[in-house]
Amino acid sequence: MLSEWFSVGLLKLERITWKSPCELLQKISQYETIHPVRNWTDIKHRVGPYRRCHAFTSGAMPGEPLVFLHEALTEEIPDNIQVRYPAHPPYSFDENKIKAAIFYSISSTQVGLQGEELGYYLIKQVVRELQSEFPSLDQFSSLSPIFGFRVWLLGLLNQQRNDGRGRKILMDTEWQEIERLVGSPAPERLHKLLSTNEWVRSEQLMDILKPILMRLCSWFLYGEKHRSYALNQAANFHLQNGATMWRLNWKADMSPRGISASCGMMVNYRYFLPDIGANSAKYLRTKVIQASEQILNLVSQFQKNSKL
Incomplete structure (x- = not known):
């Protein structure tokens, strides 16, 4: 019955703007979990000229967004969340500069509708909507946080800290270099620095950890x-939708939340429109992940340096 009531054909694609009903804007703010809305100025920015927000609504639940997508309109696919357009005038909106649409947050609001793949259909309809609005727009990508990475990493370090067993996640020369900076025993010191986010206070330590964390995160x-x-929920969502795991970005979100989630890294899942159908079918049938050369090279480095 729910599938019939909330079938995609009966849903309305609605663009959320500053002129949308106040109650709807408030619900978008409350339901947003990936990048929490700080205040009314923040939500005004998120529906401003260089941003878009689209939602599926239904006559069965008036005034209630079922799933919504935040998009940033840019000249190229960004590698960090810190890149922002001005939140306030004076500035002019130049639609000819819009070459890329970045899906930086998607949220499903109704637990009872999980499994209905509304997010997949929302992205497809938003792509068509944006292409009709901006004919020069030809790049579509997410800029996604990597929730769970730091917890997973601390678990691996815990094994080495407690009994020295488990995967060999770092080369001996890397442990030696870290030990020279932070002291001995290196696994215990590194675990503490990552747990407290204190590692970001040392540029030298960050330089040493960059290739290590990049290959571990990949x-x-x-x-x-x-x-x-894919274990990561965001990865699984975008891969099911036919995206390519395209680029892992260092220092992409250096907010306390970004560092705590994924040591400041974010990932682009890119939607190459001619390939998304084949990519989705391949992933769902054979579990094969479509990935870029950068990702595959980092994975290869991990496999070479680790005991799997």
Whole structure:
């Protein structure tokens, strides 16, 4: 019955703007969990000229967004969340500069409708809507946080800290370099620094950890599985929709929340429109992840340096 009531054909695609009903804007703010809305000025920015917000609504639940998508309109696909357009005038909106649409947050609001794949259909309809509005727009990508990575990493370090067993996640030369900076025992010191986010206070330590964390995170996204699908929920969602795991970005979100979630890294899942159908079918049938050369190279480095 729910499937019939909330079938995509009966849903309305609605663009949320500053002129939308106050109650709807408030609900969008309350339901947003990936990048929490700070205040009314923040939500006004998120529906401003260089941003878009679209939602599916239904006559069965008037005034209630079922799933909504935040998009940023940019000249190119960004590699960090800190890139922002001005929140307030004076500035002019130049639609000819819009080459890329970035899906930076998607939220489903109704637990009872999970499994209905509304997010997949919302992205497809939003792509068509944006292309009709901006004919020069030809790049579509997410800029996604990597929730769970730091917890997973601390678990691996815990094994080495407690008994020295488990995966060999760092090379001996890397442990030696870290020990030279932070002291001994290196696994315990590194675990503490990552747990407290204190590691970001040392540029030298960050330079040492960059190649290490990049290859570990690439494996977390690409290699860690749940029932043969990607363990990370955002990865699984975008891969099911036909996206390519395209680029892992260092220092992409250096807010306390971003550092605590994924050591400041974010990932682009890119939607190459001619390929999304084949990519989705391949992932769902054979569990094969479509990934870029950068991701595959990082995964290869992890496999070379780790005991799997």
